[in-house]
Amino acid sequence: MTDQKSSLRVVVGNNERDTVMLDFDLVPFEEVRYWCFRAYRWFKLWGFLILESSAEERMVEGAYKSVLDIWRRSSYHAVFDRPVSWKRNIQVLDWVANESHLPKLIDYALMQGIKGSATLRMSCKPEKGKIKPPPTEVFSWGDQSHQIAKYWATNRVIQKIVADRDRETQRRRTRADVLVS
Amino acid sequence: MPRMSKAQEEKRDQRIREYTDRGYPANRIQKELQNEGLGMQRKVLLERVRHYRGRGAPKRPERHIPIKYRRREHKHLAFYGTYRGDSRRISVVGSGRELYKVAPMIFRHPPRKQFLVCSAEELDSDPDEYLIGDEWDDRPEVES
Numbered sequence: 001m002t003d004q005k006s007s008l009r010v011v012v013g014n015n016e017r018d019t020v021m022l023d024f025d026l027v028p029f030e031e032v033r034y035w036c037f038r039a040y041r042w043f044k045l046w047g048f049l050i051l052e053s054s055a056e057e058r059m060v061e062g063a064y065k066s067v068l069d070i071w072r073r074s075s076y077h078a079v080f081d082r083p084v085s086w087k088r089n090i091q092v093l094d095w096v097a098n099e100s101h102l103p104k105l106i107d108y109a110l111m112q113g114i115k116g117s118a119t120l121r122m123s124c125k126p127e128k129g130k131i132k133p134p135p136t137e138v139f140s141w142g143d144q145s146h147q148i149a150k151y152w153a154t155n156r157v158i159q160k161i162v163a164d165r166d167r168e169t170q171r172r173r174t175r176a177d178v179l180v181s
Numbered sequence: 182m183p184r185m186s187k188a189q190e191e192k193r194d195q196r197i198r199e200y201t202d203r204g205y206p207a208n209r210i211q212k213e214l215q216n217e218g219l220g221m222q223r224k225v226l227l228e229r230v231r232h233y234r235g236r237g238a239p240k241r242p243e244r245h246i247p248i249k250y251r252r253r254e255h256k257h258l259a260f261y262g263t264y265r266g267d268s269r270r271i272s273v274v275g276s277g278r279e280l281y282k283v284a285p286m287i288f289r290h291p292p293r294k295q296f297l298v299c300s301a302e303e304l305d306s307d308p309d310e311y312l313i314g315d316e317w318d319d320r321p322e323v324e325s
Binding site: 011013015016017168 | 261319
């Protein structure tokens, strides 16, 4: 993991205009699923996929001091299956952000509007001295054969690119160690 | 080709059902229909035969097309990190093979502008126009 950490200079993401993608930062899974279902029904988005982008677990004291509870908070990404225009994409994004009043989602919606395309991370990412692993699938609903299939195809390319980079970094490091010794 | 009467269309449908029940393949059904002067467009015939056999639409029809003739889906990737404390971002568009080719360059060198969009093909042909010779910062703290 430490080897991977030092090779992580660049974060890679999927950059799309025709796919509706949402970033729920530190929102419980039930709430994420609720908003995905609402957007899916309201805009007829054919299907969706929820991915866990990061999870943080800590042991805390429970109600009875002898019992330890697991305090867990996660961030999720949501990808919808229906291909849409950029105008419609922003409409969905803003609708969910406005209805849910989630401050991080509002920030995300504004940022995507400024950039002119929606981006979701697909590789590892260093943050606060730790490494966030790539997002993993936790829930799916409805059709998965259009934009979600495209998402997985892009994901495969990124995983291959990142694996290749890590292999190259490892090789360079081994060569440097040999030269030093 | 003259338009068929309703009676002829019904007869044709009946024939298709009969031949399907007998287990004839679609090509043979078409030949039989043509002999009777009831031939039809192949695409429509296949749909009807599938319907009478109780099968849905074919799955992934593109698998019958050779890979080199298939429509290429272009992928859009965003690479972001920090260079001298400032965030830099480059969006690259291209096929998987093209992106795979340019990725090692981007992993090493940051883009010239803070926000850059280009095609993988252009980047590959002239990397100096888009990328700096310097390297990215070691540990970026980036916002996605």
